[in-house]
Each structure stands twice: as structure tokens, then as C-alpha cells.
Amino acid sequence: IEKGELRGETKGTIKGILQGKADSVLQLVKNHIASNIEQAMDMLSVEPSSREDIMKILEQKA
Numbered sequence: 001i002e003k004g005e006l007r008g009e010t011k012g013t014i015k016g017i018l019q020g021k022a023d024s025v026l027q028l029v030k031n032h033i034a035s036n037i038e039q040a041m042d043m044l045s046v047e048p049s050s051r052e053d054i055m056k057i058l059e060q061k062a
Contacts, residue, residue, distance in 0.1 A: 018050060018053050018054055018057060019057060021044060021046055021050065021054055022054045022057040022058055022061075024040075024044055025037055025040040025041055025044065025046070025054060025058065026040075026058060026061070028040035028043060028044070037055070037058065041054065
């Protein structure tokens with residue numbers, strides 16, 4: 001049971017981090033600091049491995 005709880009907590013933490021980065025990307029674009037999502041992710045030094053997940057989160061918000 002503890003292993004399952006730890007995996008669930010880890011997944012939740014990762015999801016929260018990605019959600020926070022997605023929110024930051026969106027704010028940079030909305031505030032015209034970045035001209036597009038890719039530029040905003042570059043400005044935030046978003047790792048390439050996280051970009052697809054962040055795009056999925058942003059698509060859900062649209």
C-alpha cells in the first residue's frame with residue numbers, strides 16, 4: 001500500500017509542477033512578454049521532455 005501511495009504522491013507532485021509551468025507559460029503569452037508558447041517555454045527553460053505534457057495541459061484550458 002505504501003508503494004502505491006508514494007507513486008500517487010509523486011504523480012500528483014509532477015502534475016502540480018507541470019500545471020504551474022503551464023500557468024506561467026500562459027501568463028507570459030497573455031501579458032505579451034512572449035510572442036508564442038514556444039518562446040515562453042524557452043524563457044522559462046522548460047525541459048524538452050516536459051513540453052508535450054505542458055502543451056496538453058494548455059490545450060485542455062482552451
